[in-house]
Amino acid sequence: MPGVVCLQGGGEFSRGCREMDGQLLARAPGPVAVVPLASGPGADYQRTHDHGAAYFRSLGAEVLDVPDPRRHDVMEVFAHARVVILPGGSPSRLRRGLAATGLQPLLSQLLDDDGAVMGASAGAMLLGSWTVLPEEGPRLDTGTGIVPGVVVVPHWTGAREDWLAVIREGTVLGLPEESGVLVADGEVTAVGRRPTRLVREGRDLSVGATFRLG
Numbered sequence: 001m002p003g004v005v006c007l008q009g010g011g012e013f014s015r016g017c018r019e020m021d022g023q024l025l026a027r028a029p030g031p032v033a034v035v036p037l038a039s040g041p042g043a044d045y046q047r048t049h050d051h052g053a054a055y056f057r058s059l060g061a062e063v064l065d066v067p068d069p070r071r072h073d074v075m076e077v078f079a080h081a082r083v084v085i086l087p088g089g090s091p092s093r094l095r096r097g098l099a100a101t102g103l104q105p106l107l108s109q110l111l112d113d114d115g116a117v118m119g120a121s122a123g124a125m126l127l128g129s130w131t132v133l134p135e136e137g138p139r140l141d142t143g144t145g146i147v148p149g150v151v152v153v154p155h156w157t158g159a160r161e162d163w164l165a166v167i168r169e170g171t172v173l174g175l176p177e178e179s180g181v182l183v184a185d186g187e188v189t190a191v192g193r194r195p196t197r198l199v200r201e202g203r204d205l206s207v208g209a210t211f212r213l214g
Helices: 015-027 043-058 091-101 104-112 122-127
Strands: 004-008 032-034 083-086 116-120 130-133 139-142 150-153 171-174 179-184 187-192 196-198 203-205 210-212
Touching: 004 015, 004 122, 015 116, 015 179, 015 187, 032 043, 083 122, 091 104, 091 122, 091 130, 104 116, 116 122, 122 130, 122 150, 130 150, 179 196
Parallel strands: 004 116, 032 083, 083 116, 150 171
Antiparallel strands: 004 179, 130 139, 171 196, 179 187, 187 210, 196 203
16 A cells, blocks of 8 residues: 555544644645545535535645535546545445445555545544444444554544444554544554544554554
């Protein structure tokens, strides 16, 4: 995975995310595609898309208009993207959307071409090897594996015992809102406003600090 992945704990498109999103854009300059497949179809998708598009334009990015891939063919638009944004919402809906639209392999291809993918909340959860599906138990299921060996617990406050009880393996990242990690070449760097919690290790990774996966 030569490209870079940003996993964020939530609160995306806010003032507190501007610095870490700026770091991501600097690592992969080029057009941005906001693809909120974790949102419901129709007005919900369009509202989140437009909010994210306005936010990234305020950071100086070129932003592509991406209609809902569940209703439209977006392959030609997607081919121009250098950064793909997967905002929060329902992990189960995002999982189904990525599979139904055929976009999942394109995320891996984008990273192989030195592009970037950012996931926030549900978007971050699906980028790991496993994801908690809170609407279904909660229970653990497979993610995309784009960031191998990782399970993301977003909106981290230290109080997700029901989720942690179903996570059996992997590096568990507790990501607070407006905070997260950049992942490149197996190295994880904490970014944003607050430390990342390395849950199994029982310690915080302070902003700017790094560790290696695996």
